[in-house]
Amino acid sequence: MPAATVVPLRDGVDxxxxxxxxxxxxxxxxxxxxxxxxxxxxxxxxxxxxxxxxTAARVAAVREAREEAAIELDPASLVVLSFWFPPxxxxxxxxxxxxxxxxxxxAEVVVDQVxxxxxxxxxxxxxxxxRQSGVIELAPPTFMTLWWLDQQxxxxxxxxxxxxxEPPRFETHLATSGExxxxxxxxxxxxxYDDADMDRSGPRRRLVLHPAGWTVEMGR
Numbered sequence: 001m002p003a004a005t006v007v008p009l010r011d012g013v014d015x016x017x018x019x020x021x022x023x024x025x026x027x028x029x030x031x032x033x034x035x036x037x038x039x040x041x042x043x044x045x046x047x048x049x050x051x052x053x054x055t056a057a058r059v060a061a062v063r064e065a066r067e068e069a070a071i072e073l074d075p076a077s078l079v080v081l082s083f084w085f086p087p088x089x090x091x092x093x094x095x096x097x098x099x100x101x102x103x104x105x106x107a108e109v110v111v112d113q114v115x116x117x118x119x120x121x122x123x124x125x126x127x128x129x130x131r132q133s134g135v136i137e138l139a140p141p142t143f144m145t146l147w148w149l150d151q152q153x154x155x156x157x158x159x160x161x162x163x164x165x166e167p168p169r170f171e172t173h174l175a176t177s178g179e180x181x182x183x184x185x186x187x188x189x190x191x192x193y194d195d196a197d198m199d200r201s202g203p204r205r206r207l208v209l210h211p212a213g214w215t216v217e218m219g220r
Contacts, residue, residue, distance in 0.1 A: 024116070073101045077102065
């Protein structure tokens with residue numbers, strides 16, 4: 001199923017901040033902290049968008065930001081960040097385009113208290129730290145997006161970096177180590193990606209789901 005997510009950004013006193021929303025305990029991603037997003041609806045398929053999945057996702061991302069957080073974003077200003085596809089066997093396999101958008105100067109965030117129960121602007125490092133300490137729950141794509149954003153100096157730098165790069169694709173395979181019992185999300189380029197052998201030596205492109213704290217491993 002096609003879907004879209006937008007990551008609203010602003011520059012706070014201490015650096016880059018992202019808008020995060022806490023979903024209702026019911027439904028997909030129940031209780032998790034997420035970025036605005038959801039499924040591409042038929043109404044998002046304008047004449048132009050019908051033949052271009054990224055354009056359709058861009059329209060959906062703007063609509064979801066409006067519906068979930070009452071913020072208005074310019075579709076033309078959204079920059080593609082990445083593409084995500086869940087592992088085989090996932091209950092719902094949303095093929096999701098992630099976008100970045102500068103949100104400084106937008107109207108005050110308002111959530112509906114039905115689908116979305118809370119919102120916070122957070123530093124990426126703060127959000128990851130809250131997940132690591134068990135205070136909030138994040139999905140792996142959200143965690144990985146925060147990890148990337150934590151390396152960017154400010155909104156301008158993050159958007160420029162995303163615009164200059166080919167959007168990475170993360171089609172997830174799940175694996176469990178026979179040596180440690182740990183589980184991980186693996187992505188193409190990881191030595192163990194094709195056969196889900198987490199213990200295979202070689203390049204790493206994974207998120208290790210350690211109970212004491214998730215660990216990103218990228219590189220050789």
